[in-house]
Amino acid sequence: MRIPAHGLLSCPHSPEVHTILLYARLVRYGFRKHATYVAAALAGAFTNSVFGILRAYVLIALWQARPGLAGYDVLDAVTFCFITQAFIGPMQLFGGGLTIPERIRSGDIALDLVRPASLQLCSLAEDLGRAGYLFVVRGLPPTILGALLFGITAPDNPGAFLVSFTLGVVVSFGWRYLVALSVCWLLDDRGTMAVSLVLTTFFSGMMLPLGIFPGFLGDLAAALPWAAMVQIPMDVYLGKADIWQALGVQALWVAVMLGLGALGTRLIRHRVVIQGG
Amino acid sequence: MVRTYVLLAWTWTRAAAAYPVSFAIMTVLGFLVAGLDVAAILVIFSNTTTLAGFTRDQVLFLYGTSNVAFALCDMLVSNLDRISLHVKSGTFDTMLIRPVSTWIQTATDRFLITRIGRVLQALLVLGYAVTALDLPWSRLWMVPVMIGCGFVIFSALWTLAGALQFVLTDAPEVSSAFTYGSGQLTQYPFAIYGREVVRGVTYVLPLAFVNWQPGLYVLGLPDPFGTPEFMRFLGPVAALVLALLAGLAWRQGIRRYRSTGS
Amino acid sequence: MIELDRAGRSFKVKRNVVHAVHDLSFTVAPGEFVGYLGPNGAGKSTTIKMLCGILTPTSGTVRVAGLDPSRKRTVVARRIGVVFGQRTTLWWDLPLKDSFELIRLLYKVDRKDFRVRLDELVETLDLSTFMKTPVRQLSLGQRMRGDLTAALLHAPEVLVLDEPTIGLDVVSKNSIRAFLQRVNAERGTTVLLTTHDLGDIERLCKRVMVIDHGRMQFDGTLDELMAGESSLEEVVTRLYTAGAQ
Structure with a gap:
């Protein structure tokens, strides 16, 4: 027997006071649900660590050739490498992490949408x-x-x-939520998943620090939402950015992503509940 | 064996071809995803002319040779790493009642021809690097040899990783550190890695013979770690030894198999 | 056709050794139709998995058509057909037709023989309407008929069935039983059948073996098992509960 993908079944018909309790409980639920897959998580940590070592050598070689590149020294570059590897799991930088696509395909999403709590916020x-x-x-x-x-x-x-990292997780959620909702319109979601993977790894700073991207490509990457997932929290970590400006940019992307997500939720509610899928 | 493989792969391809649009999209996307690693190399070389003494085109040559072999494996044998899924869902029992080797059945199960996008991308990079470097014909004979050896070495790794999953059914992701990690490691000249790492991937896990040792011969460069010249030609030996070990491990894995459920 | 001589299989479970099958000996002659009974966890599936070469026995010997299935797995596989009622041996995402084509390739069945056998099976089991349907969309009864076809396409000498009627409705059950009877009678295929449905036994099996705790409790004809009593259910219940004590 599988646990229902969302804790929505436990959403009470909420008097407003219970809303915070509800979300707090859902946070705990998400934590505990993943805590049952310890072996898989540790295996992921092992793989992320191995790749961290490989990436570190590349960055060390580059910074030996160009000391001080992008305002980082070698130590900064190595730190960047391992901390960003640590981001992969929590931010699900390779995509996924949400059960919405499965639920849309199986039709269970209709059950989630008629609940009195927001699908987006519960997720x-x-x-x-x-x-x-x-x-x-x-x-x-x-x-x-x-x-x-x-x-x-x-x-x-x-x-x-920590604040910047959390905002990064929320931006990543916002993006993955939009990708997940796209299943509703596209039969095969492997395409969107692959495009999302390419955009996220390349433009977030996950692959290489955005500061070393040449000319226009660098400016473009800095202006896109993916920078708010990895590059900005890393600049805050390394003390390379003005904190308030960094958090401001992230907050802006949080607002944009969640706004679009709310719009998307309304569209699928229309499609699933009113038109009957 | 090859015949059975081709026939099985063909059946899966025909089934997938029933959906031509997603077929085409997946090929293009495979090409794109594989392009990420090249993009990383290009970004790095937009900041420097050499990396640990190697030029951009030399790095692209090493990337190309390793990646053609790796992408071929990704297409032809990478399904081996789904073994723990087969064990968990009980489909491995079904494979054992068929009169064909479990290795072939696992490797061809859900064979995806669309992964050829990645092979094409790697061939393109290799073609560019060979032309740009203007390599002499007298040494280019090594290129097909190293791709062949690389293919055998990576396949053996995938087999070992698959055999490991008979023991580690709960954590199959561990094995991708070895398979995909090896693919990643061989994309760059070994000169960037620490001496101990290079020793490890030369004498323990013979990844140096995928493209580093033979690649130095083709590029006409000395080994910065000072290994003797004859090492450049040991690829086939390393591939053979690893393949034998992998075969043994696979057999052991199957002997350890405990079919669960009724 | 099937010979077990003091065959056993044990598993290590957290330092304890569990004997799923212990010193089991029996012989099934060519053309026999044998029912294999036992409560849940008695060792029926373990026995069957040893016959197919899925599990290697830890003691004793197993022979199918004179061969050791764990050593000569692929040779034995060509001479034996297996059906698991609890799970399909077909490919989940492929249409039934493609699954059969894969079987033909795997078992290297001659194209002409394959055509003849498939046509015959499609007709007797009435498969023609869903040959192009992916297996995951088939109903349990349709899937079971597909699985039976798959197990017989290479004309095996032995057919091993692990709970083939589980979960089926009365009509499907009857058609499967009639079919099995025909296969046994007309082709002379040796059949070993495990089931929890005593109706299968009454309809199909002259000989019955009962296993419990990995050991043989009874081996004889259905008449001997009944020993003059009227209800098979009562006899079997008594055997199972006796074993539990």
Whole structure:
């Protein structure tokens, strides 16, 4: 017996006071649901760590050839590498993490949409729980390994970094939510998934720091939403950005993504509930 | 064996071809996703002219040779890493009642010809690098040899990773660190890695013989780590040894198999 | 056709050794139709998996058509047909037709023989209306008929059926039973059948074997098992509960 993909069945017919409790419970639910897959999470952490080492050598070679490139020194570059590997799990940078596509295909989404709580916010709450769990299990191993093997710097301002990281997770959720909703219109979602994978890995800074992208490509990448997932939190971590400006840009993207998501939810509600799928 | 493989792969391809649009889209997207790694190399070389002493075109040559072999494996044998799914869902029992090797059945199960996009992309890069570097014909004979050896070495790795999943059914992702990790590792000249890492991937896991050692011969460069000249030609030996080990491991894996459920 | 001599299979479960099958010996002659009974967890499926070469016995010997299935797995596979009622041996995403084509390739069945057999099976089992349907969309009864066809396309000498009627409605059950009877009578195929449905036994099997805790409890004709009593259900219930004590 599978657990219903969303905790929506447990959403009470809410008096307003219960709303916060509901979302808090969903966060916990998302955390606990993923905590049952310890082996898979540890295996992911292992893979992320191995790739972290490989990426680190490439970056070290580049920064040996060009010390001070993009305002980073070698230590910054190595830190960038391992911390971004730690982002992969919590931010689901290779896509997925949401059960919405399955539920749209099976038709169960109709059940979620008639509940009195917002599908988008319930999903977000659960995703934050998932991210919290993976932050620990998939985030710490690559970080510790990087520190032991190569040495990395501590966050410049831990509080600001945590806020920026959380905003990054929300932007990533917003993007993945939009990708997930696209299943409703496209029969085969592998196409959108692959396009999303290419855009996210390339333009988030996951592959290489955006600061070393040449000319126009660099300006373009900095202006796109994916930068708010990886590059901006990393600049806050390394103390390379003005904190308030960085958080402001992220907040802007959060607003845009969640706004579009709300619009998308309304469209699929129309399609699924009113037209009957 | 080859015949059975081709026939099985063909059946899956025919089934997939019933949906021509998604077929075409997937080929193009495979091409795009594979292009990411080349994009990374190009971005790096927009900032520097050499990386650990290697020029852009030399790196693209190493990338191309490794990736043609890797992409071929990705298309032809990478389904081996779905073994833990087969074990969990019980389809592995079904494979065992068929009169064909389980290795072939697992490798061809859901064979996707659309992964050829990735092979084409790698061939394109290799073609460019060979032309741009103006390599002498007297040494280019090594290129098909190294692609063949690379193919065998990567296939053996996938087989080992598959055999490992008989033990680690709950964490199949571990094996992708070896398979995809090896693909990633061989994209760059080994000169960028630490001495211990290079020793490890030369004498323990013989990835150096995919493209690094023979690649140095084709490029006419000395080994910065100072290994003797004859090492450039050991690819076939390394491939053979690893393939034998992988075959043994696969057999052991099957002997350890405990069919679950009724 | 099938010979087990003191065959056993044990599993290590957290340092304990569990004997799923223990010192089991029996022989099935060519052309026999044998029912294989036992409560859940008695070792029926383990026995069947040893016959097909899925599991290697940890002691004793298993022979099918004179061959050791775990050593000569692929040779034995060509001479044996297997059906699991609980799961399909067909390819989930492929239409039935393509599944059969794959079977032809896997078993290297001659194209002409294949055509003749398939046509015959399609007709007797009434498959023609859903040959192009992917297996995942078939009903349980349709799927089971597809699975039976798949198991017989290479004309095996032995047919092993693990709960083939599980979950089927009365009509489907009857058509499958009639079909099995025909295969046994007309082709002389040896059949070993496990089931929890005593109706299968009464309709089909002259000989019955009952296993419990991995050991043989009874091996004889259906008449001997009944020993003058009227209800098979009562006899079997008594055997199963006796084994539990």
